Amino acid sequence: MKVFADQDKCVASGQCVLAAADVFDQREEDGIVVLLNDNPPVGLADDVRQAAALCPAVAIRVEE
Structure with a gap:
């Protein structure tokens, strides 16, 4: 899993x-x-996916 966070989109x-x-x-x-x-460990994958889903600015992207 690869995680990206766009600081320009973040609100x-x-x-x-709270999620991860x-x-x-x-x-x-x-x-x-x-x-x-x-590149978080597998055990945090669900938390990271939830963080991306909860982000109101869609600033978090996850590549599996």
Whole structure:
């Protein structure tokens, strides 16, 4: 799995962090997504998929 986070699209809702805190974080100054791990372990795959589905700005993309 390969994960991409588009900081230009991000609206800082934080849904990705709530769904997969081991993979996503937010910048202190503006809440924009920070990708912590672009190749997460298999055990986090469902969480990452949920983060992508919950993102209101469609800023997260997952390639299987």
